Amino acid sequence: MTRQGTWLLLVALTWYLAGMFRTLSLTVLLLSELGLLVIMAMISAYFRATLDAAFPEETTFGEKECDCACRLRLEVHGRLPVGRPRLTLGLCYRAQRRRSTQRFYGGAEPGRVTDVTFYVRPPYAGPLSIELRQILTWDYLFLFPAKRRKREQMLLAVLPPPREARIHARSLPAMSGGQARETAPVPLYGISPEARDLREYRPGDSARSIHWKLSARTDRLWSRDYEDEKEERFTLSLNLSDTARMRPEHWDVFYEALSAVLLGLLRHRRAVRVFWRDGEKDLQWDVSDAQSRQAFFLRLYLSEPPDGTPEPRLTDFAFDTKLLWTRGAETVWQFDSADALREIAEQTFVI
């Protein structure tokens, strides 16, 4: 209102002085100001209708405390360039109460898709939701703002940095293929014997491993785990219960410690199969390299808190949100939430 008020005051002053001194140039100025006032109001409404913005990707990955590039697509359906629309972005972690709001100014030419990049430096690992909340367009003279509410969202999966826990395998027997293994895998509760060897197809699985008959029957692709693969991996069950009061900084430590443990375990096996419960569903994911680690964390970030108390699983290791790392009944390490990063950097964990 201030700008319109100032403008109207200016028009009134111009009008008054033009009349009092009968100055033709001021009259021209006055008529131009009045004309522009009307045109700018129309242009503002026009921009509101013709400018659109959206995230071209639903999900993108970034690393904690690093600049993560996110893209935003601006598109003008009309025939006029939009000078400087203001885009309001809301950023928040899932467990965060307050949303961080940032405002940026864009611009778009007519008939062109303009992709702009902005950089987010997230302080914590975890799922960071970025929401385009509002597009505020102005006319060329910034007199008439026109708001348009948006609910476009994208997820920035902020991965913990690839810090690796130093793990010393105390009594791991040598395995075929040079790998070592300490104990035989224990049958998993909650998964049928047939399903224990089968899993849904993931990109990267060899065609040899696809269970064609079952896939044809169920109309989904299933992969078979071969015995030698089973021999070359650890299993880790995650307990994600009791997370209601966890804040982003707590989750950050959890993800940091989990990532370090996974990377540390991968030093000793080709893969780590992680089991956890997503709401009412049981999930498992094999982590073997950077790509699968990225995908694992994304799936983990998308998971809902487990309903009720999950059934106990018999896996090589277990890790919970209280940062307790166990192997069977034995505690490998209880991380200190305030000092976990130092522990990861300095401590050698014996399994």
Add this chain to the structure above:
Amino acid sequence: MSRKARIIVHTGREASEPPAPAHLLLLLSGVCALLLPSADGLAYSVPRTILLAVSLCVCLWSVARIGWRWAVLCSMLCAALWCAACVLLQDELSVQLAGAVRLLLLTHEDGYTVQFDLAAALIAVFLVLLFFSSELLIGSHVIPYSITLAVFLLGPLIGLQPSIEAAVLALLFQFCYWAMNGSGMRQSPFDFALPSRARLTALTGAVMSLTLAVVLLLAVPLALRNDERLYQPAYAAEGFLRRTVSRLSGSDATPVTGGNLNRGNQYPTGTTHLILTADRRPTAPVYLRGFSGGDYGYRGWDWSIETEVQIFRDMASDRLTGWETAASEAELLTANIYKQFDGLYWRRNSGSGERIRLAVQNGNRDFLDAYRPYYSVWNAERLRFINRYMDGPVYSFYEQSDLSIDWDAPGAVTDLWIETHYYQHCLEPYTRVPVERLPRLAKLCRENPLTDTDEITAFILHTLQSRASYSLTPGWTPFNRDTVEYFLFDNGLGYCQHFASAATLMYRLYGIPARYATGYIARPEDFLSVQGMLDSSYPADPMELAEGAQFAILSDFSAHAWVEIFLPGYGWTPVEVTPAADGSIMPNYPGLNLDLLAQRLAELKFSFPASDGRRAPGNAEQSLFASMTTGMSRKARKTVLDALKALPLFLPVPVVLAFLYRRRRKLSRYARADCRVSFGRLLSMTRFAGLLTDCDGQEADFPARLSAAVPGISEADAARLCRTAEAAAYGPGGIPDEANGFARELCRRAAESLYGKLNLRKRFLFRWWHAYA
């Protein structure tokens, strides 16, 4: 656990784009808009000053294209040089600036000129530096916008009337720069790093310019044709405010008297000021004088009482010449002469007409000012027909038509002596004019020497009719202008105060004693009978009113100003010089030969009195221009004339724009050209560069020769281009886009390579005329 931290978001934008040519154009328009409106009397070369500003602008802009740091350094260097110039030339500069201040703020004397070359040059440099720094280095449009706005809005206060072309330039600068700056030309951490920010900025500026052009195309004719109508809302608003304030403060009941010349508009409220009761209805307007002006000054007219006292003292000293008398006797004699002069003409009237008795009651009953009719005496006793509630003086007076002074009657010797001596002594003080304040008016009278009173009156009427029109809302007089000069020679609009002042000064310049008088005018139609009063809001009880009495209620609408000239034999006589509603002026004073007046006015090509309220045009206006500008106000016509005179200065602009448009079209056509066109273009540009002039592109060794002549092209590329062009010309099918793109790219590389080999003239033609690069 990590401590609580913020999510940092940024756009990664680091560098600012170099300024576009549009920025230079807008910068120039802003500076030129301020340098164009020069005041009369400031002697400096506008083209030279503008050339200096343009050169500096172009230099700074070019440096900014190279790099912003260089631009900052260059600006600082220029600022340092500017400061040094100011210090070194301070003596001359201070003289020029002091002269300009005197010219703009204190006076507006005709012929007073100030040499302003140095100051204008320094002001131009200062403006360029300020605008360049604000717009391009800091990225703020506020200061330049405010400066241009202030010059345009406040200029008229000191009589600067910016031309339409200056207004167009200022608008272009103000709004287009606003839009372009708004599109994020300058670096800002909150602006996304757009892939083509410069293009977007230019596009925004172009759209805004186009919008402004459309608005101006509509606004200029509308302003020229309807300027008076457009001003009316401003007057209505000001009138409403002033009437409201005066009613609330009670000043609306204050009598209109005094010699202050209003420099603004007049907004009467309709509040009752005087109630007149006459024993019969007058046949001509009755002038009730409350003030007579002596000397003319900046604020208007001084009260004449001191002049009058001096005149009577001089007359007393004439009478006492050779006598040895005390000062007290002289004072007594002065008072006696004054007393005798007061009713002199009433006493000496020998006409057959009956006197009129008139009671003048002030509306709020506490006025100390007396409003007295001409040729009157004060009646001490209350008259029978006066309502008992009424208060105020009662006068007996003769109407001018009933006046017939008999100087041969017995006892008239003393009165004649008084009349004659008064005339002798009033000649000097009442023909005094501050000529230095009124150079144009003095010149006008000097160039038209006249002696006969009727001829002088005719000339004054002609001048007023030809140069001015009546309006209660003539606008403001600039602070540094004389009100009468501005009214008569610039604005051409005014009301009774302005007409009367101008006429008074003109009478004085011709040597006729004249005074500016203010008071009220009661026209015959203002008087109503008892029955008429019953229907009005007259406050008295009609039952107590005498039969046949006439009443008039005068409000500030009846407040008036007129000229009174001293006619020997008739004394101070009112002369009406304010036009009536139909534009005609009907002066009347004893001895005025109306036939002669009409004849003189006819000779001066003016209708008198005008039958339709419109003036006949003069010969000078019988032109094509006059017919084109029919319906426009005088100021609008003058502005159009000025704009037409300045048109040649702006002719290069469309030429340059057309040139740039042609180049742009060529470039966009080449950007879509197929390989055959690109091949032809390549041949054409090599020939222009003086290479391969003997080739037509079909020679077997053409690729090798092309490669040798143009360093940026390999022989393989040249051979591929030839093959593609041949296939396009003689082949069966269409050309793939990839081949066309290759040809265009090769052409671009060749242009870049050839451009460096050309001399300056050929470079210009290569780039701007042929649009090869």
